[in-house]
Amino acid sequence: QKEVEQNSGPLSVPEGAIASLNCTYSDRGSQSFFWYRQYSGKSPELIMSIYSNGDKEDGRFTAQLNKASQYVSLLIRDSQPSDSATYLCAVKMGAGSARQLTFGSGTQLTVLP
Amino acid sequence: DVKVTQSSRYLVKRTGEKVFLECVQDMDHENMFWYRQDPGLGLRLIYFSYDVKMKEKGDIPEGYSVSREKKERFSLILESASTNQTSMYLCASSPGTAYNSPLHFGNGTRLTVT
Numbered sequence: 001q002k003e004v005e006q007n008s009g010p011l012s013v014p015e016g017a018i019a020s021l022n023c024t025y026s027d028r029g030s031q032s033f034f035w036y037r038q039y040s041g042k043s044p045e046l047i048m049s050i051y052s053n054g055d056k057e058d059g060r061f062t063a064q065l066n067k068a069s070q071y072v073s074l075l076i077r078d079s080q081p082s083d084s085a086t087y088l089c090a091v092k093m094g095a096g097s098a099r100q101l102t103f104g105s106g107t108q109l110t111v112l113p
Numbered sequence: 114d115v116k117v118t119q120s121s122r123y124l125v126k127r128t129g130e131k132v133f134l135e136c137v138q139d140m141d142h143e144n145m146f147w148y149r150q151d152p153g154l155g156l157r158l159i160y161f162s163y164d165v166k167m168k169e170k171g172d173i174p175e176g177y178s179v180s181r182e183k184k185e186r187f188s189l190i191l192e193s194a195s196t197n198q199t200s201m202y203l204c205a206s207s208p209g210t211a212y213n214s215p216l217h218f219g220n221g222t223r224l225t226v227t
Binding site for chain 1: 154158220
């Protein structure tokens with residue numbers, strides 16, 4: 001079983017719709033959760049982080065965390081073609097560990113004009 | 114802004130060659146990392162370093178070694194390149210081990226071994 005799993009995609013949504021990206025993780029002790037966006041041929045860039053149960057909003061992005069269900073999601077409201085990218089879920093497993101992040105394999109999102 | 118610079122954007126090497134991938138960060142970060150990224154497999158950790166001259170194996174260290182002689186520089190070495198090491202290599206750094214320390218990535222090196 002993979003430690004961090006994402007819905008495999010690819011996911012296509014029309015412009016203006018809500019895109020929902022999901023991620024589950026296996027380590028109950030995980031404390032920190034990150035979403036990275038990666039455009040084709042580019043390196044990942046951090047777009048959201050979340051540490052507590054509930055929702056965290058930043059502009060059109062909302063991260064949701066449910067530690068009991070070991071589930072984290074990213075919602076993108078009013079999706080734009082420029083949001084077309086691969087979204088990587090990353091989980092920090094264990095406090096104080098320099099090992100840092102375990103990544104999911106990513107979900108490819110296409111926003112159709 | 115944090116800057117992580119990888120020395121080469123594209124590299125083509127022959128099987129059996131010794132290959133050096135260089136990475137430099139300018140923010141005095143303690144931790145540095147090497148990942149490789151392959152379609153369908155995501156990002157996999159090869160090695161990381163939490164201090165000068167200190168290193169730890171990641172999930173896929175076989176066929177690789179690393180060097181960190183100075184805090185700002187972390188090198189990945191392929192002792193004898195093989196075709197299965199054709200991949201995108203990403204260097205990253207982070208300021209510490211706190212729960213809220215994200216990774217900052219370089220632009221990547223696409224290595225092809227023929």
